Amino acid sequence: MEGSTYTVQLENFAGPLDLLLQLIERNKLDICDISLAKVTNDYLTSIQNIELDPATANWFLDIASRLILLKSRALLPNHNQDNQEPLEDLTEQLQELSAIRQAIKQITDSAKPSLQFAKKSSTNTKVSHFTNLDLVNFTQFYPTKQHQLKPTTKSFKLKRQNPIYLRKKLHSMWQANQQLEIQQLHTYCDSHYETVVCFLLALEMVKDNKAKIVNDTKGIMVELV
Amino acid sequence: MNLITQQLHSLLMINTGGLEKLKLAELLNVSTDELEKNLTELSEYLNKSGVVLLQTETIVQLAAQTDILPKDLQKELRSEQLSAALLEVLTIVAYHQPITQLEIETMRGIGSEQTIKGLVERNLIQPKAKKIDGISIPHYSTTQAFLAHLGITSLRELPPLPKNKAPNAAQ
Numbered sequence: 001m002e003g004s005t006y007t008v009q010l011e012n013f014a015g016p017l018d019l020l021l022q023l024i025e026r027n028k029l030d031i032c033d034i035s036l037a038k039v040t041n042d043y044l045t046s047i048q049n050i051e052l053d054p055a056t057a058n059w060f061l062d063i064a065s066r067l068i069l070l071k072s073r074a075l076l077p078n079h080n081q082d083n084q085e086p087l088e089d090l091t092e093q094l095q096e097l098s099a100i101r102q103a104i105k106q107i108t109d110s111a112k113p114s115l116q117f118a119k120k121s122s123t124n125t126k127v128s129h130f131t132n133l134d135l136v137n138f139t140q141f142y143p144t145k146q147h148q149l150k151p152t153t154k155s156f157k158l159k160r161q162n163p164i165y166l167r168k169k170l171h172s173m174w175q176a177n178q179q180l181e182i183q184q185l186h187t188y189c190d191s192h193y194e195t196v197v198c199f200l201l202a203l204e205m206v207k208d209n210k211a212k213i214v215n216d217t218k219g220i221m222v223e224l225v
Numbered sequence: 226m227n228l229i230t231q232q233l234h235s236l237l238m239i240n241t242g243g244l245e246k247l248k249l250a251e252l253l254n255v256s257t258d259e260l261e262k263n264l265t266e267l268s269e270y271l272n273k274s275g276v277v278l279l280q281t282e283t284i285v286q287l288a289a290q291t292d293i294l295p296k297d298l299q300k301e302l303r304s305e306q307l308s309a310a311l312l313e314v315l316t317i318v319a320y321h322q323p324i325t326q327l328e329i330e331t332m333r334g335i336g337s338e339q340t341i342k343g344l345v346e347r348n349l350i351q352p353k354a355k356k357i358d359g360i361s362i363p364h365y366s367t368t369q370a371f372l373a374h375l376g377i378t379s380l381r382e383l384p385p386l387p388k389n390k391a392p393n394a395a396q
Contacts, residue, residue, distance in 0.1 A: 014310055015335030059335050096332055099387045104316050106384040112376030114304035115277060115288035117369075118241035 015056070016063035017097050019046055024094075031094045037074040040067040066090050170198050179214070179221040226270055229253055230263045234270075243279070243286030243369055268378070279372050280379045286369050292376075304374045305347070314340045318350050319371065320386050323364035341365065349374060 013019040021031075023042050029035035044067075047060050070090070173180055173188045180188070180202065189195040202222045205211035214221045226234075232253055236244060244252075250260045264285060268278045275293050279286045291302045307315065314337055317329050330337045344350045348370045352363035372378060 014313065015333055017334030055336055063334060093332065093334060097334070100313060100316050100320070100332070102387045103320065103384060104312055107316065107375065108312075110384070113290070113292035113299060114302070114376050115279065115373040115378075116291055116302055117286065117288050117373060 016043075016047075016060045017093060019043060019060075020063065020067075020094060021098060021101070031091060031098060033070055033091060034074065036067060036090065036094075037071040040071040043067055063090070166194060166197050167201055169194075170201050173198075174224050179216070179223040181216075182220045182222060184219075226266060227263070229255060229259070230266045230270070233260075233263050233267050237278075237285065237287045241287070243284045245283055246285060247283070249285065277378050279369050281367070281369055281372065282380075284369060288369075288373050288378075310337075310340045311343055311347075315344055315349055315367070315371065318344070318365050319367050319380065319383060322366040323353065323355065325362055325364055329365070 013022055020036070020039065020043060023039040023046075024031060024035055027035070027039060027042075029038065044064060047064060052060055067090075169188075170180075182199070182202075185198055185202075186195045189198055202211060205224075206213055206222065209225060211222050211224050214223055233249065236249065236252065246257065246260060246264075250257050253260070253263075255263070264278065264280065271278055271287075275290050276287055277290060279288045291299050294302070313333060314329055317332055318324055321328070321332075326337065326341055329341065341350070345352065345365075348368055350365045350371065351368050352365055354361040355364045356362075367380070372380070375383075377383070
């Protein structure tokens with residue numbers, strides 16, 4: 001209904017097309033140019049009543065400008081109607097989105113229980129000695145005081161600093177050395193932080209079956225699979 | 226069940242992550258048409274078991290049915306409820322794949338980068354680079370995990386997309 005004012009909460013619609021579809025539905029209209037012209041005022045009122053962040057504002061304003069163009073053509077029927085493209089696009093967009101919404105409803109209404117894939121089992125039989133290995137006991141593998149590096153920060157917090165770089169560093173250590181000895185990991189790293197993160201990355205790779213733990217005569221080794 | 230179908234079954238049991246159809250045809254030394262026939266035979270054989278055959282355009286994988294399990298186990302294994310935005314992008318990809326981020330955003334009328342990222346992280350869609358005018362652009366398609374999430378064995382089981390239907394009749 002043109003001229004009606006109401007507050008529309010942002011969380012009630014996912015975007016400008018969603019808002020348009022709701023306005024069309026509320027007014028019991030069909031998706032066509034005339035209907036879009038009719039809901040232009042409602043749309044403009046709605047977007048004035050909500051706070052839009054810059055990232056989403058341009059999407060709403062784009063639709064607003066197309067609606068205003070539609071409405072102006074409805075008001076000026078003798079105006080040159082040659083350039084219909086933006087309007088046909090909008091109608092088509094709404095029809096496609098409406099079809100997707102109906103498909104979602106059909107899928108959720110006929111929802112079947114999900115299927116499950118087989119879980120990957122660990123093939124690292126040599127790990128059996130270390131099933132009780134936990135981070136608390138990691139200190140027994142940590143070097144003695146004379147080899148300890150000074151901490152880079154006072155409070156030891158694992159920050160997400162460039163994990164991709166550390167992962168690449170770990171890989172290049174492996175390529176150079178074939179196997180990495182856990183007790184000597186600190187010799188390859190520049191700080192406490194790097195040593196612990198590399199250790200955790202190595203454990204993650206063991207968990208994903210990309211590396212395995214081997215009990216060698218030299219000590220506990222981690223090697224790439 | 227013929228020998229090729231039995232071999233298919235064995236290979237899929239060993240390779241729990243699924244196998245490409247071309248690879249399967251190569252391993253079993255059969256043509257792709259013959260492979261399809263054996264996949265159909267295997268699928269029919271598995272129909273009455275607790276296991277089904279999932280097929281995308283290129284990959285085949287075995288998956289277990291959960292609706293036959295005790296209710297409390299079913300509850301544990303239930304897949305994540307997706308938000309409306311995730312479901313919308315996922316449905317757009319399912320029906321229009323392969324599709325680019327720009328095309329998805331045009332259809333939705335809103336930015337979708339984070340939503341697409343969320344679906345990729347959940348392994349429900351995957352990007353594949355495709356060259357358009359010499360520029361490599363990721364195109365998104367659904368995965369086997371998507372089929373498993375919906376409890377279907379192939380995209381053919383998706384309901385047909387309604388065409389040009391208005392949400393309400395005109396006044």
